[in-house]
Amino acid sequence: MKKENIFKQSAQELKSTKSIVVTAMLIAIYIIVYVFGTIRISEVLEVRFQGSILGIIGYMFGPVVGGISGGTADLLKLIIRPSGGIIIGFTISEILRGILYGCCFYKSKITFTRVLIAVTISTFVINMLLNTFWLSQYFGSSFIGLLSGRFVKELIMYPIQIVIYYTVLKTFSSVKIFKRI
Numbered sequence: 001m002k003k004e005n006i007f008k009q010s011a012q013e014l015k016s017t018k019s020i021v022v023t024a025m026l027i028a029i030y031i032i033v034y035v036f037g038t039i040r041i042s043e044v045l046e047v048r049f050q051g052s053i054l055g056i057i058g059y060m061f062g063p064v065v066g067g068i069s070g071g072t073a074d075l076l077k078l079i080i081r082p083s084g085g086i087i088i089g090f091t092i093s094e095i096l097r098g099i100l101y102g103c104c105f106y107k108s109k110i111t112f113t114r115v116l117i118a119v120t121i122s123t124f125v126i127n128m129l130l131n132t133f134w135l136s137q138y139f140g141s142s143f144i145g146l147l148s149g150r151f152v153k154e155l156i157m158y159p160i161q162i163v164i165y166y167t168v169l170k171t172f173s174s175v176k177i178f179k180r181i
Contacts, residue, residue: 006062006063006102006103006106006107007062007063007064009062009106009107010061010062010063010064010065010066010102010106011064013061013062013064013065014064014065014068019060019061019065022060022061023057023060023061023065023069026053026056026057026060026069027053027057027069027072027073027076029053030050030053030054030069030073030077031050031073031076031077031080033048033049033050033053034048034050034073034077034081035077035080035081037049037050044149044153045153045156045157047157047160047164049164049168050073050077051097051122051161051165052164052165052168052169053073054066054069054070054073054094054097054098054101055101055105055118055165055168055169056168056169056172057069057098057101057102058098058099058100058101058102058103058104058105058106059101059102059105059106059108059110059169059172059173060106061102061106062102062106062107063098063099063100063101063102063103063106064099064102065098065102066097066098066099066100066101066102066106067095067096067098067099067102068095068098069098070094070095070096070097070098070099071091071092071094071095071098073094074090074091074094074095075091085138087134087135087138089130089131089133089134089137089138090131090134092130092134093126093127093130093131093134096126096130097122097126100118100121100122100126101118101122104117104118105118105169109173110166110169110170110173112166115162115165115166115169116162118165119158119161119162119165120158122161123154123157123158123161124154127150127154128147128150128151128154129147131150132146132147132150
C-alpha cells in the first residue's frame, strides 16, 4: 500500500461513528493507564504503558486518527492529572508519535521489525531529541546538558519499550474481536 493512501484511508476513518467511538474509548484507556499504569523505578526512571495504547490506535485507524488521538490524549491527561506547566511541544511530540505509529502499523501485520522501527524513531528522535529540545526551551537550559542525562534514561528504556509494544500490539492484533472493528 502506498503511503499517500494510508493517510487518505485513515482520514476516511473519521467518517465512521464506530471508529470515533472506539478511538474515544482507547483514549480513555490511555488516560487510565497514564494515571494508574506507571511503574516508578527511580526518581527519573519510569516504565509507562500508555504509548502502546497510541500504537493500538495507529494500528486500527492509521496516522491521521493516530495524530489527532495523540494530541487529544496529551491535552486530556494534562487536564485530568496536571504535572507541571503546559509544554505545547510535548503535545506536538504526541501528535507526531500517533502519526508515526499509524504509518508503521496501519493495515500491516505486526512484526518485530515494524515495532523495532517505530520504537527506535519514537525513542531517539521524539523522546531524546525533540522532547529534550522542548524541555530546554521551557526551562531555558542547555540542550546538550539535558540530552546527556536523558540519553542514559532512554537507552535503558529502549529495550523495555520494544518488549512492551511488541507484546501489546502482537496480542491485540491476534484477538479476533478487534479484527471486525
